[in-house]
Amino acid sequence: MSWFGPVRTATGGMLRHKVQAVVLGMVLLVSTASATLGLALLAASDAPFQHAFAAQDGAHLTVTVNPARATAARLAGTRTLRGVTAMAGPFAEATVPAQWSGQDFGQMVLAGRASGGGPVDDAVLTAGHWVTGPGQIVLDGPPGGGGPALGSTITVTGLKHPVNLKVVGFANSITYSADGWVAPGQVAGLRPAGAPASAELLYRFADAGTEAQIRADLAEVTGALPAGTVTGSDSWLAAKSRNTGNGAIMEPFVVAFALIGLAMAVLIVANVVSGAVAAGYYRIGVLKSIGLTPAQVVVAYLSRVGVPALAGCVLGVVAGNLLAAPVLHQSAGAYGVASQTVPWWASVLAPAGMLALTALAAFAPALRAGRLSATQAIAAGRAPNAGRGYTMHRLASRLRLPRPVGLGLAAPFARPARTLVSLAAIGFGATAVIFAVGLSASLGRAAGYQSLSATVPVEIQQNGPAGGPGQPSPTAQAAQADAAVRAQPGTAHATTVYEDQVKVPGVAGSVNAWAFSGDSSWLGYGVIAGHWYDAPGQVDVNTAFLTDSGLTIGDTATIDTGTDPMTQVTVHIVGEVFHPSSDPTLYGSTRTLPGLANAGNLLQWDIGLRPGTSAASYVQALNARLGANDPWQATTQKDGGQFYTIAVGLVGLLALMVAVAAGLGVLNTVLMTTRDRVHDLGIFKALGMRPGQMLTMVVCWIAGPAVIAAAIAAPVAVALNTATVHAMAGTAHTGVPADVTQVFPPGRLALLSLAALAIAVIGALAPAGWAARARPAVALRTE
């Protein structure tokens, strides 16, 4: 017998069941898209900085030089130094104060580059174009996020006549070689009067993997140039460390979602495919009775699911790539790299894996179909095994529930395997949704602790050089700013913050010391353990400090402040503070850390406002009081940063995809069950079951498993959220305050658990509606 006939027969069978074919195709589409996205995200989270650094020929070392000290030839000659594999520059640069939209935009390092490309530090354009002449600027970083956009104007202040620069592009320098790039000829005109000329040289070396190697490389360059030429340097390892602060934090939840998505895709595809084949048993029996061999049956039913599966996989990989593009654009922004793309192997592996899974899932039931006798196949295709679920029906009939509800709740026990798969799919979907909401809340709290935006809506920071010629001394300027703050109506709290580097025995390198003048208890730092200092002699520290020093809360430490007259103080560590950084940091009052409170260490004022005071109005009024020429200017605090915005968006998208896949899984299960039980549904209707009662009963088929799924998903999501937040915090070198993970009060968790029911009901509504609308006579005739 020809093989074409059986295949055509089976395909005809599948085409006859168009809805099932469409659902199978849809599930494969969503699953393949999820798998493609999951694999792409996994690849993106794998050492993104290192990959981008290699792709963009990142600079191992950025050396700042005074071009007045060495000729262009001497500078260019460093290209041939031992160990140098590539060099770019010198690029003239200027450090300038800038404004955007009338607001302080901080100090910017602007470099003059005619193009973004080159042998070192390929600054990849992510939007717009490179500068083509004076008056234009390309900014480092991704566009959007509430900052300047293409066409915005950046104003360079601190000059006799401020210079406007139009933003014409955004680019990514993997080692942050500059904050922006302008036409080379414009740099000199942007330098504040009296500022020395400066230029940057970018190097790649044969050996630059460690700090020691970088130091040796720097020494080689410094030694080859006249004394005083090299004025500063920046290592790629520092950039890598800064990048890791954001990028690696993403990895745990990206991996968590990718694994949930993949696991659920496997589960649902297996369920759908095996169900589709099993649903064809009746037809198989008929075909066998007219002479199909077992082998032909197997081939026929593999091909039965093959056509919609193949279509779904092909469309899925296309959809996955389309979906991945914006997601990877976001993740690239969070990882601090120029761009990320779907690796080719993800576009091959995802559909191939799903097709293999489909074949595997179809093979077992197809093989069973091949072995069954014609009468057995017909019987198996008509109804579930007799006896299953009878007891539950008996129990349900004893409950004082509306009869359709009782019938619906007992029905899943007739098909325990199918019910378990549905339960798992709903469980995965609900877990993803609860986890996503929890993670967003946790990230929100972490962002709040990091920015202190809830308690400190306004900060005053330095916006220009203090104590310049003809200006009051920095101390006097600080005193003026302090007086202005305290005189400003609406000020509830104002704490002066000083920062300096101190030494602590047992900690290699320096320790950041933050000294607060006055009451600081209102600032709202997130305390991981212990408490915020409340007496002289007490300090809080961040996790990196405890890790590096080996000290614990309750220990004492000797701090060398390096100041005069008191250089050493003994402090008592009373708390661990949330501060995501690998740099050890301690916090105390200016009374505990004497000598730090001087104008040179003045970092900022943290300001709390009285209730009802608008932060924007306050900032405007205070800046008017300070005057435009005052180096200290007030700014509003923004909640979190781009990382948190991107992370929360990504979490939402991933959760939505998992929930959609779960809903499709439910739809398929209910569809298969309505097909199995279509004759029973006809009987129910003949006995007077109304469409509303039918809808209720069919929805209740899946409601029971959904409630169990919710009961499982809720604690799993809580545990997953806690583990993920701790993993994220671990990569950011910090612990987390307890309330960052305590984002599920019982009421909210109960409400979120309804996600399981929502997924189940939404997934079941369509087939339940079909069942409710079906004519009883038609249902009774259908087998």
Add this chain to the structure above:
Amino acid sequence: MIDHDAPGDVIRLDGVTKTYSGGGPPALADVSMGVAGGEVAAVMGPSGSGKSTLLNLIAGLDRPTSGTVTVAGRRIDTLGESALARFRARHIGIIFQFFNLLDDLTVEDNVLLPAQLAGASRRQARARAGELLARMGIEEHRNSYPARMSGGQRQRVAIARALVNSPEVLLADEPTGALDTATGQEIGRLLRQLNEGGQTLVLVTHDPDLAERYAARTVRIVDGRLAGAHAGVFR
């Protein structure tokens, strides 16, 4: 003889035509007839003649393409699906050839189901089910499952289920078709007893013996049309 527009009809069909989608000749063509309360009417005809279609239309399981169907004084061809289901639950009992019992429910739960769907009180429904099971002689099987019962017992369960809401009309589609002769006669006698108690009964069968023995009137359908000397009339 009962004329098709006699005022005492419990069931009335006027100019009913039923055509299924997909083309082909109508399954029923311009059928008009009536059944009086308390009568047993048999509908006979060869396979595919339209007997079951006629029964489905009277039961409200399907809708006519044209014409009107009035049962228990209510025109049902214009009712919505919910109203139709409610009407069916309260006014019509159906007995099927292959019983159409729900295998995963006990005998008692099968019988109770229409009452529960109609919103009857739990106590009343159980009492009525117990009474019917006793009347059908299968009370001891109330906790059994249908699959473990004989064909005759199953059909008794189906009859009990059809009667649980005390319907005005009982429709039986080949009620003895799946039973051996002796059991079929038992079921026939049971149906006659019900009719003697005043139950209106429409019996679809192609067993002339059954029709002759138990039905007061017989109508024949051929190719979707009422046939014989008294087309349009039950006799």
